[in-house]
Amino acid sequence: MDWVMCLLPFAVCFVGFLAAAKVTKKKKRILAAAGVVLFLAAAFGSLAVYRNQKITKPIRDSELLAVAELRLDTFLGDAELNDFQTDRLTELYGALGHYLNSLVYLPCINQDTFDAGTQDVILQFGTEEEVKLWLAFYPDRRICLVNGKKAYVFPGGTAAYQKIEAILASDSVQTTVTITALDAANDQLTASDAEGKEYVIHGISEKLRTRDEEQVDVKALSTGDTLTVLSDGAALLSAPSQFEHIYKIYWEK
Incomplete structure (x- = not known):
């Protein structure tokens, strides 16, 4: 954006030049149009450079x-x-x-x-x-x-x-599980998926929601309830398994 700010004085001088210059109106219009195109090109170019430096490159270089x-x-x-x-x-x-x-x-x-x-x-x-x-x-x-x-x-x-x-x-990994044991006092539960793989989930209350995005009290859960866990797909090698990073847990009831 610094490029645009530097061009502003140039644009003012250019307009002053057109007003004072002894050229035909047709040439003034052509020069004015060329000046506008140049300014817009520089402005949009500046925005493209800004996005590349501030957004695109950091995303590409991050792990x-x-x-x-x-x-x-x-x-x-x-x-x-x-x-x-x-x-x-x-x-x-x-x-x-x-x-x-x-x-x-x-x-x-x-x-x-x-x-x-x-x-x-x-x-x-x-x-x-x-x-x-x-x-x-x-x-x-x-x-x-x-x-x-x-x-x-x-x-x-x-x-x-x-x-x-x-x-x-939509792009988080979704895993549907059924609660097999609930420990509300310690904010954790165990659950299994359709293939019988078992998971233990800690800190449920921070992630638990209804589909309407309303927070749910862990005490409202019961054994046999269905949950959809949204995660990044990474799991810890433990028994039972654990989701490494959970985005949200939806209570399907």
């Missing part, structure tokens, strides 16, 4: 994607944070990377704070030691944060949050 969702209950003051991560070899990483690279990001001149609402989804590419890209999206807002800086998102900026949530849900 890990971490996802955090925040849903703030403004009445109770409770903050709910869903942490999830996956590596670049998964379909989920590829789908999110492809979508993010399809967007156009226009940095805001005004970098003042804004009303972010009560929900967000944060995508962090890289590791905790070396974060290469940090993005935050909000429901029904054209504004996102790129490494902490405000930027407008096109096309369909207001739908970017919903699209990212849809990708997280």
